[in-house]
Each structure stands twice: as structure tokens, then as C-alpha cells.
Amino acid sequence: MTDTVIQQPSQRTVEDLDRLVIRFAGDSGDGMQLTGDRFTSASALFGNDLATLPDFPAEIRAPAGTLHGVSAFQVQVASETVTTPGDAPTVLVAMNPAALRSELDRLEVGGTVIINSDAFQERNLDKAGYSDDPLTDGTLDHYTTYLVPMTSLTKEVCKDLGVKPRDAERSKNFFALGVVSWLFDRPTEPTLDWIDMKFGKRPLVAAANSVAFKAGHAFGETTEMFQATYKVRPAELEPGTYTSINGNTALSWGLIAAAQQAKLPLFLASYPITPASDVLHELSGRKNFGVRTFQAEDEIAAVCAAVGASFGGHIGVTTTSGPGLALKAETIGLALSIELPLLVIDIQRGGPSTGLPTKTEASDLNLALYGRHGEAPLPIVAAYSPSQCFFAAIEAVRIALKYRTPVILLSDGYLANGSEPWRLPDLEDLPDISVDFTTQFNDSDEDGNPVFQPYKRAPETLARPWAVPGTPGLMHRVGGLEKEDVTGNISYTPANHGLMTEVRAAKVDGIAADIPPTMLDSDGPATVAVLSWGSVWGSVTSAVRRVRAAGTAVDHLHLTHLNPLHADLGDLLGRYRTVLVPEMNLGQLASIVRSRYLIDVKSINKVEGVPFTASEIAAAIAGAVDDD
Amino acid sequence: MTTDTSTDQSTTKADWTSDQEPRWCPGCGDYSILSAMQLLMPQLGARPENTVFVSGIGCAARFPYYMKTYGMHGIHGRAPALATGLATCRPDLDVWVVGGDGDILSIGGNHLLHSLRRNVNIKILLFNNQIYGLTKGQYSPTSEIGKVTKSTPLGSVDEPLNPLSVALGAEATFVARTHDMDRTHMQDMFRRAWEHSGAAFVEVYQNCNVFNDGAFAEITKKDKRPSMLISLQHGEPIRFGAEGERGVIMNRSGELQIVEVADVGEENLLIHDERAETPSLAFALSRLSSGPFMPTPIGVFRAVGGPEYASQVSRQLAFAQERSGPGDLHALLRSRATWDVA
Numbered sequence: 001m002t003d004t005v006i007q008q009p010s011q012r013t014v015e016d017l018d019r020l021v022i023r024f025a026g027d028s029g030d031g032m033q034l035t036g037d038r039f040t041s042a043s044a045l046f047g048n049d050l051a052t053l054p055d056f057p058a059e060i061r062a063p064a065g066t067l068h069g070v071s072a073f074q075v076q077v078a079s080e081t082v083t084t085p086g087d088a089p090t091v092l093v094a095m096n097p098a099a100l101r102s103e104l105d106r107l108e109v110g111g112t113v114i115i116n117s118d119a120f121q122e123r124n125l126d127k128a129g130y131s132d133d134p135l136t137d138g139t140l141d142h143y144t145t146y147l148v149p150m151t152s153l154t155k156e157v158c159k160d161l162g163v164k165p166r167d168a169e170r171s172k173n174f175f176a177l178g179v180v181s182w183l184f185d186r187p188t189e190p191t192l193d194w195i196d197m198k199f200g201k202r203p204l205v206a207a208a209n210s211v212a213f214k215a216g217h218a219f220g221e222t223t224e225m226f227q228a229t230y231k232v233r234p235a236e237l238e239p240g241t242y243t244s245i246n247g248n249t250a251l252s253w254g255l256i257a258a259a260q261q262a263k264l265p266l267f268l269a270s271y272p273i274t275p276a277s278d279v280l281h282e283l284s285g286r287k288n289f290g291v292r293t294f295q296a297e298d299e300i301a302a303v304c305a306a307v308g309a310s311f312g313g314h315i316g317v318t319t320t321s322g323p324g325l326a327l328k329a330e331t332i333g334l335a336l337s338i339e340l341p342l343l344v345i346d347i348q349r350g351g352p353s354t355g356l357p358t359k360t361e362a363s364d365l366n367l368a369l370y371g372r373h374g375e376a377p378l379p380i381v382a383a384y385s386p387s388q389c390f391f392a393a394i395e396a397v398r399i400a401l402k403y404r405t406p407v408i409l410l411s412d413g414y415l416a417n418g419s420e421p422w423r424l425p426d427l428e429d430l431p432d433i434s435v436d437f438t439t440q441f442n443d444s445d446e447d448g449n450p451v452f453q454p455y456k457r458a459p460e461t462l463a464r465p466w467a468v469p470g471t472p473g474l475m476h477r478v479g480g481l482e483k484e485d486v487t488g489n490i491s492y493t494p495a496n497h498g499l500m501t502e503v504r505a506a507k508v509d510g511i512a513a514d515i516p517p518t519m520l521d522s523d524g525p526a527t528v529a530v531l532s533w534g535s536v537w538g539s540v541t542s543a544v545r546r547v548r549a550a551g552t553a554v555d556h557l558h559l560t561h562l563n564p565l566h567a568d569l570g571d572l573l574g575r576y577r578t579v580l581v582p583e584m585n586l587g588q589l590a591s592i593v594r595s596r597y598l599i600d601v602k603s604i605n606k607v608e609g610v611p612f613t614a615s616e617i618a619a620a621i622a623g624a625v626d627d628d
Numbered sequence: 629m630t631t632d633t634s635t636d637q638s639t640t641k642a643d644w645t646s647d648q649e650p651r652w653c654p655g656c657g658d659y660s661i662l663s664a665m666q667l668l669m670p671q672l673g674a675r676p677e678n679t680v681f682v683s684g685i686g687c688a689a690r691f692p693y694y695m696k697t698y699g700m701h702g703i704h705g706r707a708p709a710l711a712t713g714l715a716t717c718r719p720d721l722d723v724w725v726v727g728g729d730g731d732i733l734s735i736g737g738n739h740l741l742h743s744l745r746r747n748v749n750i751k752i753l754l755f756n757n758q759i760y761g762l763t764k765g766q767y768s769p770t771s772e773i774g775k776v777t778k779s780t781p782l783g784s785v786d787e788p789l790n791p792l793s794v795a796l797g798a799e800a801t802f803v804a805r806t807h808d809m810d811r812t813h814m815q816d817m818f819r820r821a822w823e824h825s826g827a828a829f830v831e832v833y834q835n836c837n838v839f840n841d842g843a844f845a846e847i848t849k850k851d852k853r854p855s856m857l858i859s860l861q862h863g864e865p866i867r868f869g870a871e872g873e874r875g876v877i878m879n880r881s882g883e884l885q886i887v888e889v890a891d892v893g894e895e896n897l898l899i900h901d902e903r904a905e906t907p908s909l910a911f912a913l914s915r916l917s918s919g920p921f922m923p924t925p926i927g928v929f930r931a932v933g934g935p936e937y938a939s940q941v942s943r944q945l946a947f948a949q950e951r952s953g954p955g956d957l958h959a960l961l962r963s964r965a966t967w968d969v970a
Binding site for chain 2: 041044045047190237238239240241242243244245253256257260265267269286287288289290291292294296297298300301304305306307308309311312313314316330331333334338423424425427469470471472473474475476477478479480481489490
């Protein structure tokens with residue numbers, strides 16, 4: 001079976017697809033992330049809208065051929081705008097039995113499976129836990145299956161290059177990419193150019209990958225195995241220059257932009273943690289922007305170094321994920337108490353404890369809101385799409401600087417690694433977020449002598465003055481002990497602590513007047529609304545479109561800020577008979593909304609390490625409309 | 629560090645004394661350390677606005693409140709990490725860290741190691757009183773075995789840390805010890821630390837007269853000093869005693885040993901070399917005494933050059949700008965494949 005190609009001579013047709021959801025799956029060492037990335041890139045350059053979902057294990061190289069070593073990459077490419085990586089894939093590329101076994105259930109019934117048949121030997125079947133050969137035992141009865149001996153064909157075409165067979169085998173992912181590129185009519189130049197660029201210094205590797213890619217493409221064209229090829233026409237996107245971007249890169253660039261718009265240097269202090277490390281990597285390579293990066297000895301040192309930088313007048317930032325946010329809690333309380341700007345970025349992942357390091361979740365909202373001792377409110381901003389991470393970073397820095405407060409920016413594993421086309425913004429349109437350091441005395445003592453009062457607040461923002469070391473005359477001490485209003489001197493006076501507690505809360509509450517309203521997507525009168533925060537925005541947007549297309553009215557409310565909440569939210573929520581709150585947690589926002597507005601919203605939960613599909617949310621909306 | 633000694637820039641002790649009244653117990657050793665520092669600063673020609681004291685939590689950590697400089701009273705154990713961020717971004721400042729043995733060696737031990745090995749330009753003063761004072765008398769990581777405290781009613785069974793050995797193990801480029809009974813010696817050590825480019829670690833034996841009174845009396849009382857304190861001088865034979873009658877040699881097994889000079893001959897005494905490339909000799913000196921009841925070396929154990937962290941970071945920034953040109957955000961957004969939609 002493994003060396004046979006099913007020949008089905010027939011008239012080959014070209015079919016138009018509005019959308020294609022393809023999932024590449026193989027062993028961790030098979031290069032599936034790279035293959036998916038390249039398919040995505042070619043599709044983006046071709047003009048499709050798209051969204052991706054890399055889905056890989058926490059282990060770097062789990063034992064080859066096993067189920068827990070399967071690494072997958074899903075992408076939806078479409079001729080219309082999309083906001084999710086798609087629900088069930090329509091095409092699955094499976095490089096080995098483990099990949100087939102672990103991913104087949106996701107495929108829509110009647111979907112297409114493209115299989116590297118060379119990998120279906122007894123040993124690999126055993127490792128994947130197949131007692132019978134799935135290629136022959138009926139497992140694939142409900143799918144259109146193409147068996148392609150990718151390994152042997154790749155080895156064959158690499159023979160003349162002088163590449164060792166073992167090395168040649170490693171190019172089989174490019175063979176697979178060639179096959180699907182042909183099948184879905186993707187341009188080949190971007191991939192070939194990329195191979196030259198990426199492997200230019202290793203000509204033999206570059207040649208093997210190129211040859212394998214071309215051979216895969218030619219295989220599709222010549223074997224007559226495929227009865228049709230498919231076209232996904234370019235999407236009608238807003239005019240502009242586009243690039244393909246994932247959330248962590250957008251976030252990193254947003255921080256650079258924020259520093260420029262604030263006219264202050266950026267200091268990033270982080271400890272490596274999945275899925276946040278790529279921000280540290282990206283910014284470490286941007287030293288020419290004046291960015292200082294610091295890999296600290298632990299999560300606590302990282303946030304402390306960022307606070308130290310802020311004390312010195314830089315923009316102190318630290319990136320982390322849930323476990324790290326837990327460790328940083330005490331220091332965030334310090335920054336809150338000494339009222340210095342600080343940005344803490346939490347790229348959420350499955351928890352508690354080590355949880356699911358490489359899988360997405362949005363379950364740190366409670367930790368961000370409440371995870372400190374004492375009354376310790378701080379502003380929270382949440383990104384909602386990969387490219388929007390750029391703007392979320394600027395917004396979070398703006399609030400931190402203007403209000404001299406730590407801000408937590410929530411992203412998640414899906415946004416971090418998922419990518420989409422991004423229409424590049426006009427830099428002229430970015431807000432000026434610069435603030436002034438205090439350089440003069442701001443008060444006088446009883447004898448009329450000028451003095452500096454580090455806790456004399458600006459009446460509008462309640463922000464305290466930011467006087468940085470090096471400023472003559474304004475020497476002052478800040479610390480975590482309670483401070484006397486205005487002077488900042490240590491004070492244990494009961495009434496003063498009450499006042500300071502209330503002022504710190506009022507400062508954060510007041511930010512509500514300085515943030516945009518709730519994002520409202522309405523298409524006419526509706527009695528049902530979906531309320532979202534974070535990356536679930538994509539699935540909700542897609543679901544709402546689907547439901548409306550079926551003739552049902554539904555509104556979509558989305559929160560870009562979780563603390564303070566948008567000033568108009570309470571009034572908005574009061575308009576609907578039913579409000580659904582889908583969250584990748586057990587109802588954290590839902591609880592907040594219930595207690596704050598006394599509205600019994602309906603919580604929809606998914607805590608499985610993968611985003612909601614649009615169908616899941618569309619079904620929930622349909623159910624709510626029926627009950628309404 | 630920059631020194632500006634022009635007359636109109638000169639300062640006095642009052643310029644370094646904040647309006648906050650110290651809240652240490654009467655008789656605490658911290659008072660004499662504070663006073664030594666406030667008197668030293670004008671001599672150094674340092675500027676209050678360019679000086680920052682950073683601390684963690686504990687009695688010693690209140691120090692910044694009393695210096696009329698910039699200051700941050702941080703959280704327990706984290707002062708070296710706070711100071712590292714500040715010193716990395718602001719190499720123009722003099723950044724001091726002050727903390728006790730619980731703060732810097734226990735909860736903050738990790739940050740001590742890493743700030744020292746990075747050689748960040750911060751000056752760490754460890755006020756070692758071998759007890760937890762602010763929490764009212766528990767044993768600390770430098771308390772001796774058998775110490776009876778509120779949390780060790782039958783005596784401590786924990787082996788204490790030797791702060792200098794720890795610092796030298798992290799290959800700190802500047803390591804010194806002094807004590808709160810000798811202002812001149814303290815000032816000498818603080819001055820040397822201030823002049824050093826890179827991380828400096830100074831252990832100050834400090835008396836807690838409430839919870840651990842007299843912990844160092846056996847070696848620091850005026851009449852005990854000649855026989856119990858071994859003052860290290862670079863390039864000089866290591867000797868002590870009222871008449872310099874005792875000294876230190878390295879024996880055949882490579883161990884340091886206290887001897888009578890008359891027994892071995894002056895020429896066989898160990899010559900102190902604070903600039904030795906490896907920290908081995910300094911480490912051996914740090915192990916010479918196993919507690920403040922034996923003759924104990926004070927002074928500069930190690931002072932060597934080495935790349936300072938913040939300047940290395942700045943150099944990389946300059947190099948990156950030279951190589952890639954100053955950052956251009958417009959170009960960065962277009963640094964990967966782009967396409968136009970008309």
C-alpha cells in the first residue's frame with residue numbers, strides 16, 4: 001500500500017472556494033510550523049485574508065512518531081475577511097500515523113486527507129497506537145484520501161544533489177508544501193525566494209528544499225491523482241500596505257512605537273517563559289532603536305528591574321505568562337504604592353501551575369484584577385487580535401505613563417503565535433503619549449520656602465509628579481510603606497491610610513473617562529448580545545456574521561479595557577434581554593459584570609487549550625435567540 | 629563615577645541629611661553607619677541629585693529615608709534587582725544598595741549573586757547583625773549554630789552563610805569588610821566601593837543592641853581590635869597584634885594559618901594582593917575566621933577590574949546603531965514581506 005499511488009484518471013477541474021481551512025500535522029521534528037508558515041505567507045502575498053493557529057506540544061522533541069510529539073498548524077485562507085483560523089479543517093496534511101490519529105477527528109466529514117504514505121510502517125503504526133492500518137481498515141472511509149509517498153519521492157529527487165538520504169528526508173515537508181501549493185493554486189515564487197534567503201548559507205540544504213518543493217508541485221500536476229484544483233481568490237481588503245504578523249511581534253513593535261511616541265527609552269526586563277519569550281527575543285534584536293533588554297535571574301528580578309528603570313525615567317516593561325505574573329505580584333504592589341509607570345504583559349496560557357504552557361487560555365483576568373494583597377487596583381488592557389497587539393501596547397504604555405501606575409496588558413497564547421494580514425498604520429496617526437518629568441519645586445513649606453512634594457497630585461488625573469534622579473533639588477524618597485498625602489513621608493495615621501486607599505482607587509476609576517467606549521457592532525435592533533474580551537473577539541465576530549447572514553439579529557460588545565470598565569458598558573448591557581459572555585475560563589468576566597451591573601449574563605465557557613470555534617458561539621447565540 | 633569638586637558644588641553633612649528623624653532603636657549600630665556615610669559624601673564630591681539609595685525591607689533598609697538623596701525603600705530582598713534596572717538605564721547615577729543579612733542573604737540571596745556576577749555598577753552595603761531585628765529577633769542566615777532565638781528555642785541547627793565567601797564565589801570584583809565601631813575604616817571602605825567601577829560588596833559588622841547585643845564585641849571593642857582584627861593592606865604582609873607580632877602564612881597544604889611572626893620570620897608572611905586575578909586568595913582569607921570570636925580580617929579582600937554591566941549594555945546599543953543605523957519604525961513595519969492592496 002505504501003508505495004502505490006491511486007490513479008483516478010478523470011477530467012481535472014478548477015473549483016473556486018470562498019475559504020479553505022488547512023491543517024498541517026506531523027512529528028515535532030517534521031517542520032510543520034515552518035510549512036504552515038510558508039503556506040500562510042504565500043497566501044498572504046497572494047491577497048487572501050487569513051488567520052492561523054499554531055498548535056504544538058510543550059516538549060521540544062518528544063519521542064519521534066508518538067502522539068504527544070504531534071505538532072500542528074492550522075490556517076484559514078479566504079476571499080473574504082476572516083477573524084479565526086477556522087473551525088473544522090477541510091484539508092488535513094498528515095505526515096505520519098500519529099499525526100493522522102491525533103488530528104483526524106478535527107477534520108470535517110467528507111474533508112480531504114493528504115498522507116505521507118511512506119511513514120505508515122508497522123513501527124510507526126505501533127507508536128501511534130494503531131492496531132490495524134488506518135489506510136486500509138476503513139478509518140478513512142468518510143474522507144477523500146490522497147496517499148503520497150513523500151519521503152521516498154523526496155529522497156529520489158535529492159539523490160543527484162549529493163545530499164545524504166537521511167538529510168534529504170528532512171526536506172519532505174517542502175514536498176508536502178509543494179503538493180498543497182499546487183492543489184490550492186498558491187504562487188511558488190515567495191516560497192522559493194524564502195528558501196534561498198533562509199538557507200542561502202547552506203546551499204545543499206537550500207537546493208534540497210527547493211527541489212523537494214518543486215517536485216511536490218510537479219507531482220500534483222502530473223500524477224492525475226487529484227481530480228480538481230482549488231482557487232481561493234484574493235480578498236477585498238482595505239487599500240494599503242500589508243504584512244503578515246503574529247501577536248508577539250506586533251506587541252514588540254507596539255512597545256517600540258510607544259517609546260517613540262512617549263519620547264522615552266524602553267527597558268524590557270523578562271525571564272524566559274512560554275509563550276512570552278518571543279517578545280524578549282524580538283526586542284533584544286532591536287537595540288538600534290535604543291531598546292535595552294535584560295534577561296533577569298527570575299520573574300521577580302525582572303519586574304523589579306523594570307520598576308528600577310521607571311524610577312530612573314525609562315519605560316519599564318516586563319513580559320511573562322501566568323506563573324510569572326503570580327511571582328511578580330508583590331512588586332506590582334510596590335509600583336502601585338510608589339506610583340510609578342510600569343507595564344506588565346501577561347501572555348496567558350493554560351493554568352493553574354505549569355498547566356498547558358503552549359496552549360491558549362484567558363483565565364488570568366482574576367489574577368490581574370485581584371492578585372495582590374491590600375486594596376491594589378490597577379488598569380488592565382486586553383488585546384483582541386494578533387495585529388491589534390500593536391495598538392494595545394501603545395494604549396497600555398499611555399495609561400501607565402499618564403497615571404503613574406502599573407498596567408497589566410493581557411494577551412494570550414493564541415494571539416501570541418497566531419498571525420493575520422495587517423494593514424500597516426500611518427505612523428502620523430499614532431497618539432502622542434509623552435509626559436513631562438517634574439523639574440521644579442511644586443509647593444512651599446510653612447515658611448514660604450519652595451519644596452518638592454512627591455505626592456502632590458495633578459487634580460485632573462490624580463497622578464503624582466514624576467521627578468527622576470539627576471534632577472537638582474527634587475531629591476525624594478519613595479517606598480512601600482504607607483505615605484502621607486502630599487509629602488510622601490511615612491505615615492501610619494489611620495485617616496491618612498483611608499484617604500490614600502481611596503485616592504489610589506479613584507485614580508484608576510477616573511481613567512474610565514479617558515478610554516474609548518465599548519466596541520459595539522450592531523446591525524439593527526437586537527435583544528441578544530455577545531459580550532467578549534481578549535482573543536475570543538475573533539470567534540465572536542465570525543459567529544455574529546454567520547448568525548446575521550441567517551437572518552437573526554445579534555449585537556457584539558467587546559471590551560478593550562477590563563479595568564476600569566468602559567463608562568458606557570452598564571447602559572449598553574441594559575438594552576438586551578440576553579447577554580452571552582463566552583470566555584476561555586469558567587466565567588471570570590461574567591462574575592464581574594454580574595456583581596457590577598446586577599445583570600444576569602449567561603456565561604459560556606471553554607477551557608480546553610484551544611480557542612472557541614465560530615460554530616460553538618453561533619450555536620450558543622442561536623440557542624439564546626430561541627430561548628429569548 | 630564623576631567627581632565634581634569645584635567649590636560652589638561642595639556639600640556638607642547637612643546637604644545629605646533628610647528631614648526625617650531616624651526611627652532606629654537608641655544605640656543601634658545603624659546610626660554610626662549613617663553618620664559615616666553623610667560625612668563621607670561631601671569628601672567624595674558626590675552630588676545628592678545624582679545619588680540613589682535603594683533598599684529592601686528590614687531595619688537597615690530604612691537607611692534611604694535618612695539620606696537627602698533620591699531613594700527607594702523597596703520590598704524584601706529585591707533591592708539589588710531594583711538597583712540593577714536603575715543602574716543599567718542610568719549609568720550616570722551613583723546607586724547604593726543597603727540591606728541586612730536577612731534581606732540580602734536570605735530572601736534576596738538570588739539577586740545578590742546575580743547582581744555581583746553581572747558586575748552592575750551598584751554598591752551593596754550588607755549590615756550584618758546576625759539576627760532578624762525588625763521582626764523582633766529570629767535567627768538569620770548568618771546566625772551561629774546553637775543560636776537561641778524566638779524561632780530556635782533549642783538553638784539553631786542551620787549552618788550559617790559566610791557573606792564574603794558567597795560574594796567571592798559569585799566572583800564579585802570588589803569585596804570588603806568593615807564594622808560600625810570604626811568610622812574612619814568604614815569611610816575608607818565606602819570610598820573604595822564608590823571609586824570601584826562595577827559591583828561592590830561591603831559587609832559591615834553592625835551591632836543590634838536589642839536582639840543580638842555584643843555579637844561582634846569580642847573583635848570590635850577598642851581594646852580587642854589590635855589582637856582580633858586583621859587589617860588587610862594591599863601589597864603588605866598580613867599581620868596584626870598590638871606590636872604586629874602575629875601574622876598569616878600559607879602553609880604547605882595551601883591553607884592559611886595564623887602564626888607568631890617570630891616563629892616563621894617576617895619574610896614568610898603572606899603578602900595581601902587585592903588585585904589577584906582569581907578570587908582564591910581572597911576566598912581563603914574570607915574563611916580564616918569562622919566567627920566574630922576569632923582573629924578576623926577586615927579591609928578590601930578583592931578589587932579587580934572587569935567589564936561593567938551598564939557600559940557593556942550601552943556599548944551594544946551603540947554597536948547596533950552603528951551596524952544597522954538608528955531605528956526606523958516605518959522601515960521596521962516593512963521589514964518582512966509586504967504587499968499592496970489598491
